[in-house]
Amino acid sequence: MDNQLTGPAVVTSSSVLSWTDIPRGAGTFFGKRLLLRTSDPALFIAAVAALEGSAQSICVLPPCLADNERRLMVGDENQFDVVISETSQRPAAIRTLADLRSTIDGYQAVSSVSGHPTEWTIPTSGTTGVPKLVDHSWKSLTTAIRENKRKSTSDERWGLLYGHSRFAGLQVILQALVHQKTLLAPTAALPLKERVAFLAQNRCSHLSTTPTSWRKILMLEEASGLQLQQITLGGEAADEQILNALAARFPQARITHIYASTEAGVGFSTSDRRPGFPVSYLDRPAYNQVQLKVSDNRLYLKNPDLVGRYASGETFIADGWIDTGDLVDIVGDRVIVTGRANGLINVGGDKVMPSQVRDVLLSCDPVIDARIYAKPNPITGNIVAADVVVDPISEQGQPNELRHEILRYSREHLASFQVPRFMQFVPEIAVNETGKARI
């Protein structure tokens, strides 16, 4: 271990871990297949460090899945050699950091002699249904981390606001572990206000989250305690307003916008404080060895490190290229992401399938037709909007009351981010509408 390391390895809301608490590549897990699902960030991070380069495979699951969802995703947990989870029914499960330590105790680190690279599976966000599991390798998980050649300062403290089991959260964790920087991981269930206060108190210098979360952070008084050197935005397109607002509030910080998804890994990043990315990225590998191309206004990406497969066996790479499903426009010298080809609406990082919203509206009595689309919004990037045709008889009542009635019904049948926040009554839905998102 590096003797110059002075700060702690991990600070959570309830614990502080030193670098000696973070065992690397523990030999006890050599060749084992592991399931990792825990809501404790300290256990998760220590497990990641202990397993990588040692375990044969690590399957990461979100901590708060229902039993039936978990069965749909991984089948019987008994197929795994080891389960790391505080809620596992298995007698030999690793439930706490103390369990992990006592399991590892006495074994040598094998990371340097491991002949077989660890296989990872990472869950998608699953906001349109049960999450899918995507196959990854150490190489595909660290595309952006190896590329990180900037001069690092000794006192970097990385804040974790993403869920630790999500691709974006794992990126923050791996950045900190690989570069041996302190990771600040407040309890995910706490309100954002308290998590930001925790990050400010612990002198967070590097912080990564979605544009929607950044807008919320800017509305918090606690944000005035943040002294950031690095601001990273991801998960949805960053508009000019949020980039300008962050630049004004944190004039010392470098501001980076990362294009990434669980399937495509990290595609590229920009730090020029402008929306979209330079057209010049299309002519040469933009980021590490990642190539980009635009065809029929769709963005495609090629990264030789990617496995390009779901754990189910379904592949999503054709001739080396991944269809990102993002629609783009070339405006001057920039490529701007305008929406999703399949019409998915990105509401603050959560994806909404318009057909699902439409089906719910159509099942509400007064509604006879509906069109669902994205409407830009200064807080969440987009919100779900609906043009609704109602039964002429119901329309004779108070339009506002009818609107609220339909919204109340939507709330009962949809997740909050899926509920239309803008609704207008129209006489009919044009027949030539393709159902594509209007953005």
Add this chain to the structure above:
Amino acid sequence: MSEVFLRVFKLEKPELPVPELTADAVLLETGMDSLGFASLIMELELELGFDPFSSSAEPYYPNTFGELVAYYEANSGNSG
């Protein structure tokens, strides 16, 4: 403004107690989340006919209810 805020609040957060909207009430402490604010801005646009957040070139993120009201008042002359 208070009326629209409370109407949206009751719709968005029916399970929470209705907050007292003094000028220095901190917006994110009222219990409203970012979707709630997205909704509020949309309702205010329907009610007032403009959305200062989208029409203004200068980004602004109000902290208190008083700041939100002042922001709408300051920008009310800018558009229809």
